[in-house]
Amino acid sequence: MGEDLTLLTGANLRAAAAAYEAELVLSVPSRLHASFEAEQQALAAESSAWLRRYNQSIHQRIQGYLALGAKSDWEFPWPTVAVLGLSQVLGGVSRTRLCGLAGRLARSLGGGMLERLASGIDDVLLRTNRSIFADSTPVLLLGLRCHQLRKEGLTELAQALLNGPTPLLMDEECRALARGLYEGLAIPRDAERFAALTRLTLRQFHREQSIFSHHIGTALSGRAAPALKLLLRFSEISAPQVEHGPGGRRLVFKPFPLPADFQLEDHVARVELFGRAFVHSLTGCRADYETAMDYVRNHFADGPEMPGPALPADTSSSSLHAA
Numbered sequence: 001m002g003e004d005l006t007l008l009t010g011a012n013l014r015a016a017a018a019a020y021e022a023e024l025v026l027s028v029p030s031r032l033h034a035s036f037e038a039e040q041q042a043l044a045a046e047s048s049a050w051l052r053r054y055n056q057s058i059h060q061r062i063q064g065y066l067a068l069g070a071k072s073d074w075e076f077p078w079p080t081v082a083v084l085g086l087s088q089v090l091g092g093v094s095r096t097r098l099c100g101l102a103g104r105l106a107r108s109l110g111g112g113m114l115e116r117l118a119s120g121i122d123d124v125l126l127r128t129n130r131s132i133f134a135d136s137t138p139v140l141l142l143g144l145r146c147h148q149l150r151k152e153g154l155t156e157l158a159q160a161l162l163n164g165p166t167p168l169l170m171d172e173e174c175r176a177l178a179r180g181l182y183e184g185l186a187i188p189r190d191a192e193r194f195a196a197l198t199r200l201t202l203r204q205f206h207r208e209q210s211i212f213s214h215h216i217g218t219a220l221s222g223r224a225a226p227a228l229k230l231l232l233r234f235s236e237i238s239a240p241q242v243e244h245g246p247g248g249r250r251l252v253f254k255p256f257p258l259p260a261d262f263q264l265e266d267h268v269a270r271v272e273l274f275g276r277a278f279v280h281s282l283t284g285c286r287a288d289y290e291t292a293m294d295y296v297r298n299h300f301a302d303g304p305e306m307p308g309p310a311l312p313a314d315t316s317s318s319s320l321h322a323a
Contacts, residue, residue, distance in 0.1 A: 024164060024165055027164045029160070039161055042145075043141060044167060046141055047138035047141055047167075051134055055133050061130075061133045064137065066296065066297065069297075072140070072144055075185060075194075075197060076181060076185075077197060077198055078204045080292050082132075082208075083296040084282070088238060124212075124216055128216075135211060136207075138169070138174075139174045140178075142161065142178040143185075145161070146161050150182070162182060180200040184197045191286070194283075198283040201279055201283065202275060210267070233263070236257045236258055237255075242288040249287060251291055
């Protein structure tokens, strides 16, 4: 995100401010303007606190997704899917670092290409999962805040937050995802609510893969692209799967075969295949999802915590109105 933010100029900011004011007038009743802006300010502070606390390492991001899962009462499958995906990123980073060590050995014998390639893959993986957490966390917090406002009887303000100008770093897809979470959590029947939030998880997963496509596309634009593509060729991935047996359900990781012609940079194919491997495999029914949810809570809840700013306490709407 940071590199492209350097392109913003004063003229861009003036245009953005004018567009914000125009959209605010058209989409939010004037009596709600003060409350709307106070809520957006509170969301910005909360999002910043979450990102500063959790977006420091893969292990910290896993703890952050667990916290988001708990904050949503584990109704939304996305945090569980994200944790299991990140556990595989950890394995990928370890493998590329082993390649880097091999590259250092090769360099001592006269060549350093393998080390450079491993470093590039490592960077893509880390930049991607850091970007995904930074992108998805504020959206989930927005949807949950609107859900809370509705529970407090402030449905009109919740709708204003979803219909009005979005926070600076959100786009229309972010708005749609936040609205999907808000609407999904309102469904009274358990089965229908789970189905809606599973579909939303797939939509969130598609956005995640778009972020990966951006970063891998940048890496594959250089002179080392042919060699990098060869290093990124593989016939299978390790994917979570819920097994049904005499002793009940359990989550295991199994090889998930990929087509012989699969290329990691193929966005459409990757979304379809990885969606089956990491989303459909865990959300075939509510009981399967609960098995996966219990797995991540039992296996990752005691992961290492790093010091960071405390999360802000939930801010009541009355205190926001007073502000």
